[in-house]
Amino acid sequence: MRHGGCVYEFGKDKVIDYSSNINPIRYNADLKSIKDAYIYPDIEYRELKDAVSEYLGCNRDNVVVGNGAVEIIDAFVSAFKRVVVFIPCFSEYVDRARIRGCNVVRFKLDDNFNIDLNRIYDLEKDDLLILGNPNNPTGYRIEEEVLKKIYKICRERDAYLLLDEAFYEFSCDYDSIQLFKDKQGVAVIRAATKFFSLPGIRLGYAYVSSEIKQRIEELLLPWNVNVFANAFALKFLRDKEYIRLSKEFIEEERRYMILELEKIEGIVVYKTQANFILIRLLKHNEETIFKRMLQKGILIRKCSSFEGLDNRYIRIAIKDRENNKKFLQAFREALYD
Amino acid sequence: MRHGGCVYEFGKDKVIDYSSNINPIRYNADLKSIKDAYIYPDIEYRELKDAVSEYLGCNRDNVVVGNGAVEIIDAFVSAFKRVVVFIPCFSEYVDRARIRGCNVVRFKLDDNFNIDLNRIYDLEKDDLLILGNPNNPTGYRIEEEVLKKIYKICRERDAYLLLDEAFYEFSCDYDSIQLFKDKQGVAVIRAATKFFSLPGIRLGYAYVSSEIKQRIEELLLPWNVNVFANAFALKFLRDKEYIRLSKEFIEEERRYMILELEKIEGIVVYKTQANFILIRLLKHNEETIFKRMLQKGILIRKCSSFEGLDNRYIRIAIKDRENNKKFLQAFREALYD
Numbered sequence: 001m002r003h004g005g006c007v008y009e010f011g012k013d014k015v016i017d018y019s020s021n022i023n024p025i026r027y028n029a030d031l032k033s034i035k036d037a038y039i040y041p042d043i044e045y046r047e048l049k050d051a052v053s054e055y056l057g058c059n060r061d062n063v064v065v066g067n068g069a070v071e072i073i074d075a076f077v078s079a080f081k082r083v084v085v086f087i088p089c090f091s092e093y094v095d096r097a098r099i100r101g102c103n104v105v106r107f108k109l110d111d112n113f114n115i116d117l118n119r120i121y122d123l124e125k126d127d128l129l130i131l132g133n134p135n136n137p138t139g140y141r142i143e144e145e146v147l148k149k150i151y152k153i154c155r156e157r158d159a160y161l162l163l164d165e166a167f168y169e170f171s172c173d174y175d176s177i178q179l180f181k182d183k184q185g186v187a188v189i190r191a192a193t194k195f196f197s198l199p200g201i202r203l204g205y206a207y208v209s210s211e212i213k214q215r216i217e218e219l220l221l222p223w224n225v226n227v228f229a230n231a232f233a234l235k236f237l238r239d240k241e242y243i244r245l246s247k248e249f250i251e252e253e254r255r256y257m258i259l260e261l262e263k264i265e266g267i268v269v270y271k272t273q274a275n276f277i278l279i280r281l282l283k284h285n286e287e288t289i290f291k292r293m294l295q296k297g298i299l300i301r302k303c304s305s306f307e308g309l310d311n312r313y314i315r316i317a318i319k320d321r322e323n324n325k326k327f328l329q330a331f332r333e334a335l336y337d
Numbered sequence: 338m339r340h341g342g343c344v345y346e347f348g349k350d351k352v353i354d355y356s357s358n359i360n361p362i363r364y365n366a367d368l369k370s371i372k373d374a375y376i377y378p379d380i381e382y383r384e385l386k387d388a389v390s391e392y393l394g395c396n397r398d399n400v401v402v403g404n405g406a407v408e409i410i411d412a413f414v415s416a417f418k419r420v421v422v423f424i425p426c427f428s429e430y431v432d433r434a435r436i437r438g439c440n441v442v443r444f445k446l447d448d449n450f451n452i453d454l455n456r457i458y459d460l461e462k463d464d465l466l467i468l469g470n471p472n473n474p475t476g477y478r479i480e481e482e483v484l485k486k487i488y489k490i491c492r493e494r495d496a497y498l499l500l501d502e503a504f505y506e507f508s509c510d511y512d513s514i515q516l517f518k519d520k521q522g523v524a525v526i527r528a529a530t531k532f533f534s535l536p537g538i539r540l541g542y543a544y545v546s547s548e549i550k551q552r553i554e555e556l557l558l559p560w561n562v563n564v565f566a567n568a569f570a571l572k573f574l575r576d577k578e579y580i581r582l583s584k585e586f587i588e589e590e591r592r593y594m595i596l597e598l599e600k601i602e603g604i605v606v607y608k609t610q611a612n613f614i615l616i617r618l619l620k621h622n623e624e625t626i627f628k629r630m631l632q633k634g635i636l637i638r639k640c641s642s643f644e645g646l647d648n649r650y651i652r653i654a655i656k657d658r659e660n661n662k663k664f665l666q667a668f669r670e671a672l673y674d
Binding site for chain 1: 340345354357359363375376377378379380381383404405407408411415429436437534535536537538539555556558559560561563564565566
């Protein structure tokens with residue numbers, strides 16, 4: 001299983017999906033308002049880019065849009081010859097790089113899943129460094145001062161910094177686009193998938209520094225964003241109330257989940273700024289817990305498919321209180337069975 | 338203007354769009370039936386591939402699906418080092434090949450826009466030959482015996498034949514997937530965009546011969562087809578009545594349009610098996626006629642942006658009788674002004 005969310009294998013109405021990381025507050029996408037499936041989307045995505053640049057708070061000329069964040073990742077690895085990642089990380093960084101014929105350099109995160117700055121000094125000219133921020137599956141968000149330092153080292157070495165911030169809105173600290181919006185050698189990807197709870201519509205977008213923007217834009221496909229994603233985004237990107245409520249909701253539930261999980265013996269719970277939690281199992285392997293949870297109707301993410309993790313790790317989503325209580329009860333039983 | 342359908346530039350409710358080539362009979366896509374924007378599409382697209390293979394009449398293991406036909410074209414040019422086209426043709430063959438770093442060899446179609454078979458003998462090992470069938474913007478469909486011969490020569494030279502059949506359903510002769518479904522070295526792309534009148538949903542699919550299928554599949558992005566395209570396709574691919582009616586409708590209107598256009602002096606009308614018609618202007622250039630038609634509220638496709646055509650060519654869509662009459666009236670006036 002390369003990714004979470006494989007509910008199709010288990011019957012998508014039969015399990016509670018704790019394996020993928022979607023905002024539990026559903027954005028109410030009014031499908032009846034969509035009338036333009038019969039014409040092409042605007043190949044220039046004028047209105048969409050206006051809304052995205054307004055939402056991100058950056059110049060419209062620096063905005064690209066993609067068929068999910070993964071298309072933008074794919075465009076970046078297509079534009080570089082060598083890609084550097086810190087594992088464990090989202091598997092598509094390495095997969096897309098390999099498929100596009102890049103050399104891939106893997107450094108390991110340290111035991112607490114922090115980035116070892118010494119490794120950043122190993123970057124070479126024209127390398128593409130990809131960092132998840134918060135990182136998937138660890139949930140760790142790079143501290144602001146550390147990120148500034150990483151960027152500085154990248155610039156000194158003429159390497160390019162690509163931040164994958166698909167989970168940005170769930171964190172609650174600095175805004176990296178505000179840090180970097182006038183800078184060269186850096187891009188920040190964000191997405192509708194996770195925070196706006198709409199993985200099915202397929203929409204990613206990014207701030208891309210100007211010197212490379214045109215090359216990335218041409219690598220993206222024409223008409224890459226469908227009309228539904230286009231139409232919904234014009235609304236949800238401007239829905240300040242939904243955004244505020246979702247952030248508060250996740251912060252509250254994250255606090256609750258971490259507090260409750262830390263009471264449980266036999267596991268290590270990792271610090272997270274995302275809407276998911278990485279857990280190390282001290283007494284079981286992932287398969288045992290996966291099976292026991294599935295019997296209770298809950299799908300979790302086994303993590304041995306992440307390079308850099310072994311079969312003692314699982315990743316779980318953060319949902320609403322009712323489901324989180326169900327999860328915690330089932331998880332305690334699964335661990336103590 | 339790289340493509341037709343740029344209605345966004347002129348006000349999309351203010352012009353009748355004769356510049357893009359969409360089936361005028363709208364498929365009635367029931368948006369209210371879609372409930373799954375909140376979950377990921379099936380990364381394996383099991384149900385969708387079942388429906389596509391059933392519709393195409395080929396083995397499910399040979400089916401790939403894409404974010405429009407253009408993603409599949411992009412995957413193919415990414416898998417080859419040299420691409421061969423006959424111009425004029427759909428500009429994305431050359432554009433995507435260039436973007437993906439391919440060498441591009443252009444041969445010219447003859448004066449009647451037929452393929453010169455002598456050029457096919459110039460193919461080399463591992464070339465990718467891309468042919469539109471029917472071809473855009475000429476509307477010409479390769480005759481069955483000629484196509485078989487082209488395929489045979491490709492095999493002898495160890496070149497790969499990629500047919501872009503985005504307009505297949507508008508033609509009414511042989512089925513190339515039935516010709517090639519057990520063969521190696523060949524793929525046939527089709528799409529929902531044109532025939533099912535849903536360019537906004539973004540869905541292409543293809544038969545791909547087995548020896549290269551896995552490589553093409555991995556080049557396509559994960560979750561490349563959105564949930565709307567997925568859900569609609571399960572219905573429209575099985576809607577035999579819509580398919581039959583649309584074919585009859587276009588055949589009838591094509592006959593009518595050609596008949597009426599051939600009565601008009603000062604133009605050459607090219608034979609077409611698609612839902613569009615290429616016209617050579619004998620007394621005007623494209624810009625004059627484009628402007629005059631736009632003043633009458635009709636958008637047409639100037640063709641000088643197609644390599645191999647100059648500013649004496651325009652391309653027009655075939656729509657319903659009412660609009661076609663409006664078009665013909667306006668066109669006569671524009672020519673004789």
